[in-house]
Amino acid sequence: MDQPINKNITNRCTFMGLPSSGKTSFIGAFWHVVESGEINSTFTVTVPPGDREYLNKLRSNFLDCKVQERTKIDFVKKIEIEVTEQSSGKLATFVFPDLSGETFESQFEYRKLTGDYIEQVSECNSLMLFINPRTLKKSYLISALNGMFEDGEEQEAIVLETATTATRWTPKLCQTQVVLVDLIQIIKNNVHTPCKIGVIISAWDTIKQSLDPDEVNLSPGEWLKKELPLLSQYLFANRESFPSKVFGISAQGGEYSENDNTELQGKLKPSERLIVQDDDVISHDITIPLKWLFDE
Secondary structure: OOOOOOOOOOOOEEEEEOOOOOHHHHHHHHHHHHHHOOOOOOEEEEEOOOOHHHHHHHHHHHHOOOOOOOOOOOOOEEEEEEEEEOOOOOEEEEEEEEOOHHHHHHHHHHOOOOHHHHHHHHHOOEEEEEEOHHHOOOOOOHHHHHHOOOOOHHHHHHHHHHHHOOOOOOHHHOOHHHHHHHHHHHHOOOOOOOOEEEEEEOOHHHHHOOOOHHHHOOOHHHHHHHHOHHHHHHHHHOOOOOOEEEEEEEOOOOOOOOOOOHHHHOOOOHHHHOEEEEOOEEEOOOOHHHHHHHOO
16 A cells, blocks of 8 residues: 655655656656666665556556657646665655646747646756757757858759748747746746756767767767757856756667567666766666755
8 A cells, every 4th residue: 555755855856848858758767767676776765656557657668668658738747756865864755747848838938837837846946857859959050051152053042942931930949948948047936046957868878879979978968068058058157046967868778669679678677778877977877867956
């Protein structure tokens, strides 16, 4: 029988991220690690959550190498897991509001927050911000645009054709880093500061397997500076209010296939599929970002 959550524990974490940024995949893999004890995890579960069915479904998808279903826009699942830190015996409650990425897009586009969301962020003392490197909307450098005109008439014709079919700008076309900075600014007056932000670069296996040797050797923090400089600069400039650290995580371990996941499923332990990079150290312990969030 499930035991009740200890309400005296105040460490609370809220998730943020745009659609397909890896939030739900992280929860499924995290639950497997702390529940299975397969690897030397930083945390162990001491009190089971009240809603094991939902977590076990996410865990089952992780074990079977199935892509997690995207969270529905109107679906809010508040997950509470009480855990103990092995080294100190300190208890903490991880509160994961599983909100859809579209919910955060809507906040940016319509400039409105729900009362429930304001209540959630006002109770938290840390955030996890998820970013998928495969779905970034990026800007173009002026130097790159200048290169378009070096080929003369052919490029000029392309530019003219593009101009006649230009798409009307909408907030959905905005750069990813602009949206993420705005989402943090929106809640700045509602959270208790200092509020730590653990930035999670998901699908980190795609970076480590990149054909670009310069990209392969980047640490998560270096990758953020290179690919999302506005967000990196914002976090640095606001480090007193939002102390931050960047982690690279692959909660799947690789790209899932509809037909054959033999290589991933062939690992001796499912947890060994996980890729977690903290600075230059790579491990399988997906709880490392949470340990940093709750360390005083």
